[in-house]
Amino acid sequence: MGELLDNIGGPQDLKAIGIERLPQLAEEVRGLIIDTVSNTGGHLASSLGAVELAIALHYAFNAPDDKIIWDVGHQAYAHKILTGRRGSFPTLRQLGGISGFPRPAESIYDAFGAGHSSTSISAALGMAVARDLDGRAYKVISVIGDGSLTAGLAFEGLNQAGHLKKDLIVVLNDNEMSISKNVGALSTFLSRKITGRFATKLKKEVESFIKTIPRIGDKLIGIAKRAEDSLITLLTPGMLFEGLGFHYIGPLDGHDIPALVETFNDVKNYGGAPVLIHVLTKKGKGYAPAESDPSVFHGVSAFDVRTGRPKKEPKKSYTNVFSSTLLDIADRNRKVVAITAAMPEGTGLDRFAERFPDRFYDVGIAEQHALTFAAGMAKEGFIPVTAIYSTFLQRAYDEVFHDVCLQNLHVVMAIDRAGIVGQDGATHHGLFDISYLRHLPNIILAAPKDEDELRHLLYSATRYCAPVAVRYPRGVCTGVDISGPLMEIPLGKAEMLMEGSQVTLLALGSMVRPAMEAAERLEGQGIKAGVVNCRFVKPLDAECILNAATSTGAIVTVEENALQGGFGSAVLELLEEHGIRCPVKRIGVPDEFIEHGTQEELRARLGLDSIGIENTVKSFIKENRKSGRLVPFRFFDRGV
DSSP states (O other): OOTTGGGOSSHHHHHTSOGGGHHHHHHHHHHHHHHHHHHHOBOOHHHHHTHHHHHHHHHHSOTTTSEEEESSSTTOHHHHIIIIITTTGGGTTSTTSOOSSOOTTTOTTOOSOOSSSSOHHHHHHHHHHHHHHHTOOOOEEEEEETGGGGSHHHHHHHHHHHHHTOSOEEEEEEOSBSSSBOOSHHHHHHTOTHHHHHHHHHHHHHHHHHHTSTTTHHHHHHHHHHHHHHHHHHHSTHHHHHHTTOEEEEEEETTOHHHHHHHHHHHTTOOSSOEEEEEEOOTTTTOHHHHHOTTTTTSBOSBOTTTOOBSSOOOOBHHHHHHHHHHHHHHHOTTEEEEESSOHHHHTTHHHHHHOGGGEEEOOSOHHHHHHHHHHHHHTTOEEEEEEEHHHHGGGHHHIIIIIITTTOOOEEEEESOBOOOTTGGGTOBOSHHHHHTTSTTOEEEOOSSHHHHHHHHHHHTTSOSOEEEEOOSSBOOOOOOOSOOOOOOTTOOEEEEOOSSEEEEEOGGGHHHHHHHHHHHHTTTOOEEEEEOOEEESOOHHHHHHHHHHHSOEEEEEEEESTTSHHHHHHHHHHHTTOOOOEEEEEEOSSOOOOSOHHHHHHHHTOSHHHHHHHHHHHHHHHHHHTOOOOGGGSOOOO
């Protein structure tokens, strides 16, 4: 593995290495990250850029007593390797292996859970306040990327930290991009690299000149240094952070380990204000393909280290189909605009940005702003299509409620990565969007059974003139023909796919295909199961569902969402409202957070594949036959 790395079982072993040998250790850590991620997939470019930073932090501070809090966690692979997980690192993001993000349940060195951006400063401040209330003396360090500073939460934390004047260290890891190229006025401000070359040159020239002045030269050095610091602060990002109450240091070369260690040691005893240390790093550092295209190597599947190319050629995904369909729609309707929150490539909107640059808006990591910004455009007659991953849309719940649904504005929410996402684990699964959206008045909530239906639902969403959310999964398409013309799907209309006589499977979105496969196998075992592609969670096709309940006398709902408040709950509510009493079995995600693993592994574990659905239906029918509950519907009082 490596001459030095083989002997690192934790931060104490790291401290036994001479500082002059730490660059060699950095290369060994970087090699392990590249080799592992090439097999497991993961967040490569960010972690490669933060190797020296992680080494310097653990060399200077005393974790786990000192708390090092990594924002998002994309940059924390070196941290995991240095804190006792070197041997288990090859299991990264694998079922039963270590997480791709900091996770306190996994290690005492993971001071706070992460996965969504911009939380580290607020969490660190909370820990610092708790420390002081307890009369303790450990250090608290937040490591945050420049992209994460585009989120309002980061500034809320900075604002209070400056006000409270707590002993807190914030390390700003500035690589000039988050997942995609950073946008906005703040990014432009942080990118004023006058701070690096200009500051160093100014310092050397001023000191050289003043030292030549007889008798008073040494005394003037101190005065000049203070003047130089003031000038640099005025001309650089330091002005912003000093204004928020922080002592600003930097920028520093984030790959110069001795300079980082020296700075971290210097600030340990600094008092009177929180400190922000601005470091400059290169995303993808040490691996040429990642350095040249860090967006592609932000999150990657398994790849060939020699070429950087994926080991499996990517196939057409739902994101691809969304992207191409939105281009077709926007060609026809100039009122359609596209919005993303720092994810143009991830959501497929990079193509829209190229075709319609004046109608594309990347708001940065600011989902709350994205929805209210969209609401403002909708209020003025435009049709904003806001593409956000399901797990990140959670951050804008109040805006969906207050600014979109309450005002009944025609905002289209394209909810990518809905359902089981896979190896990013609990922080990234999209398992709650049905539950947190369907109870909002005015909203239309739909999910396509395949990529062709995604095309038609997206087109329909731009025509419904109401708040619309269309959820679709991560991953490969089903392979159906998508060459036909776009058609508007009647609002709330389900699709009967198979007639049944003993039970009806009401399936939604990604679960329609496995439900069909299960029904076909059940038929071979003498169980005639009907299958309905429900399409809409809200409004439900009441006529179709009630007819299915009365004709077969038993219902099984299938969804890739939390069971609490999900699609199955909506069906139960519908049956109750109409006085229909029949056995109902809901298949979905139980009341727990789902860990990382492949989509196939996790769906099998949760009973959300065709075999799991088949077995659940058989058990359901057997149980209800034994209890006598599966009887012709005419024996029930419909109560309508």
